Amino acid sequence: MKLKFENQAYQLQAVASTVALFAGMKSLDLATMLQNKNELLSYDVVANGLQLDETLLLQNLQRVQVENYIENYSSELNYGDYENIPNFSIEMETGTGKTYVYLRTAFELNKHYGLSKFIIVVPSDAIRVGTIKALEITAEHFKAEYNNISYDYYPYDSEKISKVRDFATTNSIQIMVMTIAAFNKSKNNIYAFKDKFGEYRPIDLISAVNPVVIIDEPQSVDNTANAIEAIKNLNPLFILRYSATHKNDYNQIYKLDAIDAYNQKLVKQIEVASIDEAEFNNAGTVVPYIKVVEITPKLELSLELDVQDTKGKITRKVIKKIAKDTDLQEKTQNDKYYGYIVEDYSRDYGLKLSCLDNEIAIGESIGNEISIEQKAKIMLRLAIENHIDKELRLAARKIKVLSLFFIDRVADYRIHADDGTSDGWLAQAFIEELKLVLATPKGARYVELCQNTFGINLANNEELIKLHNGYFAKDKKGNYKDLKDDSTADAVDAYDLIMRDKEKLLDSKEPLRFIFSHSALKEGWDNPNVFQVCVLQDGKNQFKRRQQIGRGLRLCVNQFGERVFDDKVNTLTVIASESYNAFADNLQREYEASSENGGAGIKFGIVQKSAFVNSLLHDNLELSFDAARKISEDIHAELTVREFIDSNNKVTDKCKMQLQAGLFELSSAEIRQYQVLAKEILTKLAMRLPIKNQRDKRDIQINPKVYNNSAFKQLWRKISAKTIYSVSLNTDELINSVVTDINANLEVKNKALKITRSRINIDESGISTELMAQNELILQTNPQIDLVNKLALATGLTKKTIITILKQIAPHKLEMYKLNIDVFIEQVTTKINIQKSKLIVDGIKYTKVADLSLQDSVIGIEDHYLQERINEDIDHGYVDNNGGSNLADARYLKVAPELIANKFLYNVLRFDSSTEAKFLADCLLQDKVKLISKLPSWFKVNTPLGAYNPDWALLVNEENKDEVYFIAETKADNFLENGRAIEKAKTICGEKHFQDTLNVKYQVLSNAEQI
Template identity: 30%
Template sequence: MGIKLEELAYQQTAIKSVVDVFDGTVKNGFDNASSQGIRSNIISLSKEQVQENIKSVIQENGLSEEIAKLTPEQELTIEMETGTGKTLVYIKTIYELYKHYGFTKFIILVPSVAIRQGVLSTLETFNKQLEDIYGFTPKAFEYDSKRLNKVTNFIEEQHPQIMIMTLASFNSEDKILNQAKREDLFANIPFIEAIGRTNPIIIMDEPQEGMDTPNSIKQIAKLNPLFKLRYSATHKVSKNKLYRLTPYDSYKDGLVKKIEVLTVTEKNDEATLKLELAEVQNAKGSIKVKIKAWHQMASGKIQFKNTGWLKDGDNLGEKTKNTSYLNYKIERIQKSLRTQKWTVSFTNGTEILEKQTSGNVQSIWNLQLEWLIIRHFTKKQKLKEQGIKCLSLIFIDKVSNYVSDNPIIKNIFIEKYLELYPEFHNNQIPSAEHIEHIQGSYFAKTGKGEFTDNESSMRKNSEVFDAILKDKEGLLNYGNSVANKIEFIFSHSALGVGWDNPNIFNIATLSNSYSEIKKRQEIGRGLRICLNDKGHRVYDKVDVSDAERINQLTVIPNETYETFVTQYQEEIKEVYGTPTAGAGMTHTHKGTPQNEVRFKRNDSENINKAFKRFWKALAKKTNYTVAFDEEAIISRSREALNQINIADYVAEVSSRSISAITEEEFKDDFGGSESYKLRANYTALDLVEELSENTSLSYNTTFAIIRDIDHTHFAKNPPQFIHRATALIKNIELEEMLRGLDYKLTNETFPFNFEDFVKQIDDKRFTPTPNRGIFDKTLVDSEVEHKFALSADNDDEVICFLKLPAYYKIPTPIGDYEPDFGIVMKRKSLKNGMENEFYFVIETKGTNDINDKRALKESEKYKIECALKHFAVLGVEVKYKAPFKEYEYFKTEAQKEIRKVQEIKAD
């Protein structure tokens, strides 16, 4: 069929971002980039010129220097949400770098076999189409220690070369590339050194998968890269981030599938979130219980442990810091007269019994696979009419549950398939051969290249294994080949990152894993926009309903997966600063449709005229400049660091002897503890490096700060001192930034779309505002916003108001800022009887005090202070007020502002 190459604007931006870093360098050729038989990559730019290019790129892409994490290191970061085509992006970047600058040596570094095969498949798929565009084809090959002649060609060739390698191929001294004593050396030097002389550009695909360990950094450095380019959706280390395609942007622009989370439950037995009634306290006063549940820890990990004592009315979500449990409010704790067992009932209908864990693994698997097959059959019928093949992916807990003498998961799948098939296929019964052919399995290999759990069984199935790994196009079509017939793909972990297929429409997770990154990557296997049998991507219209949507990924989680999906959305909100910055998730229970909520524009002429006048004043755009006083930063930072007081760096050794292990808990005896003072192996140079890295200050500036401070407390506990010093210096940088921050009006304005719109949301996400809202409903993200909107809608002095659209962004040095509400008020003057309009922009928070550090993050405070400067240059018409917790307090402050204006006009 041939997958068709598309010209996508966001991909072109990502490619151009890297290409522009080298703008101005002399083009490489035989004369200037060859020496002693080796063709190298060279750049004629100074480090300062490269840094200026990087700054220009991030400014053009709207990233602040803080987000970009600027560093003089020769590394660049591209962040692209899973499923948006980063592999193709970096392959096309290679073509562009050769076209513009003549760079010829590229190494694609991958962490796994699955990702390596994905790269090779992408190169093969688009080889001809790229040649038609660029007029050349790089020599691309997979590194093989038994074919070192290809490495020799890589070193010598003038033609562009791409070598795809796993980290494992050179990450220890005994690997062939590192060996110095061989008969087949290149120019009597180890191959790793010869490769290093080519100064390759190294593309790190998923670098968070082990490429930033001390040993990996050391081994990669031997390759002497001209630059390292990092590509991932989940970077742990980020340096010189040039481009960022966020989950918010991906979902907003329809670049990936929408996600449906199908929670599967049994009656009175919660399957999506495991619960256990661990202990009951029936003493004087109210009855209390301890419930074992998944807790969201401060570190970001999820831990299954006991709560403290809970009583009627307590909310499990609040007690565990886990938003997935917010609908679990204790309604009643009771003891049965008949069974003498305690029961806890929740307001959402769930009940848990004493000493019983809610949820049985195999019964949950039954329901998960049942609904996966139902969703698969339903989608298959609709998609096949449009030439789109439907695939489903199942992650399992261990390989033996699919490949063994008693493969539990496989048996459940076959049973459910046989049971459901007739319902969707005119009462026909599928043959055993058909059921076998529609299943494909991909399981990880060991370091020795053997299949895990059952090598012999897997080798019999090697044809299926290869079809999944290598025949991507075959999987996209119905036909007679092995890949054509596969519809359900089973995997343990190997397909959790690197492998994907655009026609994965359903994912079930029959495993127990609590790694947030792993869960995000698993969802990512099905996020790509689908392809039809002619190789064309099939997009949905922007206003398509869920019933008609083609690109919809259904996720059927185990008891921890629902927890992750909710936490994932919270994480995206925290990272990207907008409550809508996450997957457009539709929560369903056994297929129950969601309410469609339509937002309608208020038809009041007075409201619309007033709002148009307000928007005209509000819509002016600004940009800013910043001037830093370096001496002030040095002086203030030095003073602040001298105030740091650090306790002694100690290690505590404690003893606990386990005396008994019961079904409920471990019992132990405390045997005592001792503390020991320790010394850290840190130097003043380490302090300079760490502070410079953490604060983005130059080495010279950092050295000027620490040169004359008292180093006593640094020596006690260097990591703690560096942590506190970093926080202090960052705050000083922000304060000095504000002093030198200057906004200017541009000639641009924000547009406003008055069209009605529809959202798939629950009733807690909006507040009815029929009286004075620009729309009859207002989107809200918190209880504070809900109360604020209600009060504004019922205030006779308010003409109109709205929650400002997400695209109304004020640029600041620490990222874009989105204020909450715009309000138009009226007030009649007692002196002259004239009625005037007053315009306000509001930020709601859990406090009325901008200096309340418990309620406001430092970044939130500084964005508010930047916004004050932005609105100041808009003119006197629009008044910006922040923060506010209660509407009444805002009204008091607004009245003060109105009186002040009226007094000026009266004079």
């Protein structure tokens, strides 16, 4: 298999952002570079010959930051600890391809500026091996992209120091990959004099070429004074820093954070399957869980108990200062503790309870706690079942599934002895659970798939055990060990084993699917087809959750090496030994922690006064920085006054509710024009990480009771009949209405830039600016554009009609095109299309096609096809009974489950907004509504204004009246008065299609009472 690489827009934008930093700067040719070589060296070194201009560099930096909406706008170049060496930061979420981005950046810098010497500095051998592997698998791609360009890449090896001479003297692109440990100590070989180099050291040759230094994971590279000094010794021309978790975001030029990556579906979505001990220990047990955590010298008692909240959720908590005679049932609201009353306690004997004969000593517990082995088996079983579910579902799309397990101790999985290695208890438990799952009907289907499609015979025990393996570091004797420092040389063997066989691992015919590791895979390795991460570790040894999910965030590939972009496929399941809520909260804290520690982490829900500045500058080129800052502060002030953000600048629940309901608006007239911009930014800032609870996952299916109802079949036949339309458009009437609108409402202003001159004041209170002058620079427009042709293409009208309109409008209105022709074309186009849509719907006529409808041709003949067709736009989803999703169970709408079973086409409730949710609930509760279906996204009515997808199909039958087939469109109360013209026109077309032609009742309404 060969992995294929796409030109993805966000990656190209990150590359272009770096290239744009050096626009306008002078490049030296090879002859000049050789002439200006370091006179201390007798070698003909080929250096990077770009002359940096600090003033131009700052201007380019600011332009790139505005283009990329960077919040931390640079008023000056931030050199940090690097004196005069420019540093630039690129933030990219794990799994979005930062390695590809910085490799492609090197080729682009060579293409535009002739730069040829690049050093990639990484924190560990893991990432060094991974980077070399990335260079290997992208070689064919980059040669195709860059006209078969010649380049060399290699790891720096202190034992093969002659490679340094090649790096310095070769005039083609040279990419050297180094770990920071290879040159951050004075005793490193790079600082030693070598016979092959005569009077020079390897570091002298490297520093002579002014390499571009690319730091991968800088928070783990230049995090000490020695490391910073070592990088300075390389004498970089400039430094590019790539990470998802920057500690110091020097001169940030690009940002793709976790929320952006998830929302844009650039990485896998995350779901959590939680193994919560509290739930296990309260299922079918007799004795409740009680642990005596502490009895202080002051005789204050602390117990760990299973506490039940108002929703019935049980969480294990430590409760302090429990007094004598406390009823634990009342304290926990958990009926398991009925009769358990604190009789007495002492530091000598522990706790006495009224219903127990024996005391519980300090530190001890009672209750049906599951053992570590039992818990591991439950998690293994869940992981195996999930894995088989996914592989059965994805086999038709030729996608292999990998599952990754993190364990506490290598010996739990693999035991090393003098006579060889053997399986630990965990490996044995895995095989036991695997065999149990394979004995089920689902397991039998998997065995058949492996045999017939992949050529893997799972009935053969030797083949079966090949499904799993472990990757661990070895010591010098070849023994497996618990590795904690993954930057050491003895880790290389474990990493090489994985990196070297990456493509083989992706091959479905390669049996290995379940991978166990201690810490060898915690960073520096990922695989696009890791669909599951199972954490078989206790809290003491558990590395960060962000590291866990990072191994499997990358979008998967199929057997042809092609990236699969389907979000129905790309879901990473984390099997965690904590509750879903605890995992989600803890993961969010980890994302926030880097910002709290001075880094560039995500500040969830925090709205700074400057939050809107760069978006304002990006969308309004005429704004000065000071003006944008003032507007941002005004927006922030209104949000504070209206309690949309609190005193800590955090988004409030009031604001979140208004955003979700679509009711958010700015009230101040001065800033109301920035309402859309403010809403977009607040919506992002108010978000949590989009992590799903696997328990909320639903396979969305057709409800057979409704689908098989003859009344539904008749409803479907009625609404799906085919029509064609014809339009009678009065051209003179259109011209008159357009001319009237333009003469009354067209306004075009000069294209201008606002230029301000300010004085900077520095005093004890800080830095402030004082406005000294403000002027407008009128920009010249280009009146030579073919106005008639542009308007004809944008509106679909003939050139003759456009010319007639332009001749009939008032002369002073026509002259406005000279002020700003782009705005003139945009406004006139909008006015023509609005007037056209009004006349079109007045003159449209639908005619029913005489032949059979699509559904007539399949119902009763290929009935299963219709069922699949109705449901094809969605096959699974996650319910959220708090309104955070477009799927919900009966309890969200507070309706009886049997109403859904009797009336609704699907097994879960589907809707697109809170208005639709309320409408659906009301319909289910009304006796006259017999059946209701949310119409699939592909169910469309053709209109001259584009396809139209109505909301609902209903069967209504009031007492003593005939059945009514009904199409409903749910809109806000004021839609017909204030809705967008195009959307209103489509609903009128819908009415003519359904009601006038098909005899199906059609209505735009805001609630079920209007039916």
